Amino acid sequence: MQNKSDEKGWDLIAGKLNDELDANEGKIFDDWLSERGNRQVYEQSEKLHQQIQQTKLIDQIDTEKAWRKVDQKSWTPKGISRKLMPWLGYAAIFLLALLIGSLLGGRNNFKHSAEMCSVTVPFGQTSLVTLYDGTKVWLNSGAELRYDAGFNIENREVWIDGEAFFEVTHQNGSPFRVNNKKGIVEVLGTSFNVESYLDDDLIKVTLEEGVVQFKSPRGKLLRTLKPSEQVTLDVSVDKMKVEKVRTDLFTSWKEGRLEMDKASLSEVVKKLERWYNVDIRFATPEVGEIKLTGTILRDRPLDQILKVFERLYGYSYDFTVNADKKSEITLYVKQPNK
Template identity: 30%
Template structure:
């Protein structure tokens, strides 16, 4: 059978099915993510295949409907193969024909499931992703294709499959999200201090160790900040950051250099327009060292400073000394 995905330079459906079944490799997951970002049509195609896959796996093994569904899709592909695409308009037309045919088959097998009273399998097991590493970032793909960078000493809890009206996850620590857009099912991140609601966007959330303070930094798109009871607090625009306190229910919104708050994904610590005291405090906190430096002559100066986290305190201090022209040492 000539695969419609390969013919139209689209994602191989076998990779999509391996992703949905949890057997895709990391390379295939990244390939799928890049394909989803290419166009809205690709995302629509993904959700069509996802619907078919779930329909196939919600039918009991006792019925032969699973094989019948696979055979029916093969017949559809064979029929489409008889047509020769001439231009983009023709390709879109054929794709619509395939989608409609697949939908008809899907409805037919849903009817069969209802007739035989076969219950739909709805996993209710939560998955907890934990990054206990002190010096590396963990990348995680969620069931909907959303990509998450989980920072050190952080954890993320989500269901094994998103069901219902929203895609809800819970965060403790720090994470950067690239959310797959789904206007019908908003993506919601819950922390102890607040909830963040999005449709499809890129943003970072940081919580304090006790969870009482939550910081949201928006790179692209739009996010809504909500209280635990669902009351809307504020809507952020790209380049804005909101800090929320659980105790006071107070929220502060400000404009920031977003790269400064999300560059940790690439092992880079970045600070912009800060005094030397803030740089010293950051290095001490990150590496657990005490720094000795005479800052009298430069205490009011502001600097842009960055360093690679994995290279350790000695490299950061060397850069600091070179930038300021003042010797730096550590106190044991």
């Protein structure tokens, strides 16, 4: 249990952060802040408070459960007095309950249990998650991020289904591991994209900066990637390909763009299906082989994009709206360009 002094200290921090201290309490807070170790605790609490304001998940936090977890903590970082640990422990647990960082947008399906936390992004949306170690994770439509509730700067391991871009904070001697049923990506500090949806046999890792190790699900090293390299593994035939690529073609989605450089329409359609939560079919297979170059902006209506396809490539389309499932679009060649 916290003693009365600890509880008073936390009351002062909470009051200061919420601008609720009167003049007398403000003087008491200033005196408390001048004591050894207290400023560091307050600054960490202030940073946490700012992160909390960026999310809309605060109503989901069980504060009583959080306090009970704090009572079980016994760690004591250097430079902070033991009597202040309950506040710092509370901050850490509170931060974990809030997605181990700031969750931007507030439209995600957030789940938290004693063992695992998860974030699921609906089709048609993207999200940015900042983990407790400072690592930033952009999640694309339909992606799910999971991590152990004990995630911290020493234990950095996540699981991903779908597509995500990672900007990993470097921690000496503490690798960051991204797990997927098709493979494992392990790094110390770098920027890379992982694409591996459950309904696709491919896993694709694109390295922007740094160095990553791509491993099998059992941990066997398959390839060490250098900047601008991409590894693609087709698990259905156990075939791997490594090539140099323009990384912006595979990472621009996090800025709301789809960059194409001689991309097949069948590849582009997979992205559009997830962006707009629709099913797109081809009247004949050759329609999907057409190559596209250019940029598609995510904030454009789908029918506007389809009309551009029709004007530039001679496509036409049928749009079938289904109330009980995804709407369906059929693309066919009406009058191909000469």
